[in-house]
Each structure stands twice: as structure tokens, then as C-alpha cells.
Amino acid sequence: MKIKEKNQKILKENIAKVLEKKYRQDKIKKEENLKNLAKYINSKKVVFDENLSVILIGDSIMHGIGWGFSNKKAKIENIAKSSTGLVNKKFFNWQDKLSQVLQNAPKNSIIIAHFGTNDGYSINHNGQRLKFGSSQWSEFYKSRVNEIYNISKKYDKNIFWLEIPCMKKPNFDKNMKIINKILKNSAKENHAKFIEINEAICKNDEYLQSKIIGNKKRILRSDDGIHLSTSGAKVVVEFIIEEIEKNPFN
Numbered sequence: 001m002k003i004k005e006k007n008q009k010i011l012k013e014n015i016a017k018v019l020e021k022k023y024r025q026d027k028i029k030k031e032e033n034l035k036n037l038a039k040y041i042n043s044k045k046v047v048f049d050e051n052l053s054v055i056l057i058g059d060s061i062m063h064g065i066g067w068g069f070s071n072k073k074a075k076i077e078n079i080a081k082s083s084t085g086l087v088n089k090k091f092f093n094w095q096d097k098l099s100q101v102l103q104n105a106p107k108n109s110i111i112i113a114h115f116g117t118n119d120g121y122s123i124n125h126n127g128q129r130l131k132f133g134s135s136q137w138s139e140f141y142k143s144r145v146n147e148i149y150n151i152s153k154k155y156d157k158n159i160f161w162l163e164i165p166c167m168k169k170p171n172f173d174k175n176m177k178i179i180n181k182i183l184k185n186s187a188k189e190n191h192a193k194f195i196e197i198n199e200a201i202c203k204n205d206e207y208l209q210s211k212i213i214g215n216k217k218r219i220l221r222s223d224d225g226i227h228l229s230t231s232g233a234k235v236v237v238e239f240i241i242e243e244i245e246k247n248p249f250n
Contacts, residue, residue: 068237168225
């Protein structure tokens with residue numbers, strides 16, 4: 001055999017060995033990645049049973065949603081507070097409150113948040129007037145929302161953010177849609193699930209006072225056109241649980 005042919009044969013054998021080694025390494029790496037992915041998915045999986053603790057944070061709408069959890073197996077800690085939001089920390093500082101609560105929260109805990117109903121107004125910030133809905137206001141509000149996400153990450157807790165429901169008064173509804181857009185984008189940026197509860201209690205994002213469910217008329221909203229009725233809260237909670245259990249990812 002000529003030297004050139006011999007060298008080509010050796011080269012082919014070496015290439016085959018390298019490819020075989022790489023194949024084995026890639027296979028092992030792929031198996032490890034699949035195992036890690038399975039671990040990650042299982043770590044994020046949420047089941048609303050007696051082993052789960054659910055921390056509800058937010059305003060009076062969230063406080064009302066808490067009624068819908070009353071007959072569920074999961075442990076519910078409803079710390080929602082009326083008239084609060086993320087804009088005015090002087091009135092109530094949700095960042096501080098959440099940090100305090102999470103310090104002693106059980107390991108298997110999740111957070112469900114609803115904010116915005118009390119945040120639709122212009123503000124003075126650092127000597128500057130921020131008009132509601134302006135790009136400056138939106139950036140400010142986004143920073144407040146991100147503070148909540150950062151606290152949940154610090155304590156390694158999954159947080160699920162609820163959409164503000166459709167409102168009866170058109171102008172108020174319009175303002176809430178502005179905030180919803182910020183909330184939805186922030187959830188995406190923070191790899192969190194944004195739960196669009198309007199699918200459960202509105203029709204094409206339009207306000208509904210009542211709805212036929214199971215051949216029975218159910219009153220969904222209170223007379224103020226803002227808050228949920230007890231029936232409405234139950235409908236929303238069933239929707240929330242279904243959305244989280246079937247897919248806890250964004």
C-alpha cells in the first residue's frame with residue numbers, strides 16, 4: 001500500500017473515531033439536557049392540593065378573588081388590601097410587605113398578583129410630572145412591577161400575574177387596558193405567566209354583568225361595575241387554577 005493511501009486510510013479511521021466519540025458525547029449531553037429539562041418542568045409544576053401555599057397580593061379585586069379560593073385544598077394567604085396599588089408607596093408599600101411575607105413563606109409557595117385598579121392616574125416623581133399613559137409614566141410603572149418580580153425571584157417563588165378585568169365605564173376600562181399592556185409585557189420579559197381572566201368573565205374584552213354557565217345565569221360583577229361578585233370570583237378562580245395547572249409557563 002502506498003504511503004499516501006495508507007495515510008488516507010488512517011485519516012478516515014481517525015475521523016470515524018472522532019465522530020463516534022462526538023456522537024457518544026452528544027448523546028450523553030442530550031440525555032443530561034432532557035433530564036435537566038424534566039427536573040425544571042417538575043420544579044415549576046403546580047398542583048392546587050393541600051401541599052401548596054398560595055399567597056394572594058394586590059388590591060380589592062384580588063381580595064374579592066380570594067373568596068373563590070375558600071373551598072380549595074391549597075393553603076391560601078390572602079394579604080390583598082383595598083385601595084392599594086404600586087404607584088403610591090407612601091400609602092402602602094407592597095415591595096416591603098411582600099419581602100416580609102416571603103421571608104417566612106413555605107417552600108412550596110406561589111404568588112398570585114393583581115394590581116392596577118387604583119393606579120390609573122398622573123403622578124409627580126423626582127420633581128417631574130408624569131402624565132398617566134405617557135411613555136415616562138409607563139416606564140415608571142414598569143419599574144414598580146419589576147420590583148415585585150425581583151422580590152419573587154430573590155425568594156425563588158413563582159409569581160402569576162392576573163389581567164385587570166374589563167370594566168363597565170368606558171374611560172376607566174380604557175385606562176385599565178393601558179395598564180394591562182404594561183403588565184403583559186412585563187410578565188413576558190420576566191418569563192412569568194400572565195393570566196388573561198377576561199376570557200372567563202368578559203365577552204371579547206367587553207363587560208358582562210352576568211353569564212349563562214351550565215344552563216344557569218350567574219352574576220359575575222358587583223353593582224359598581226368594577227369588583228367581582230362571589231359567583232364571579234369562583235368563576236375566575238376555576239379559570240386561574242386551570243391555567244396554572246395545565247401550563248405554569250409564560
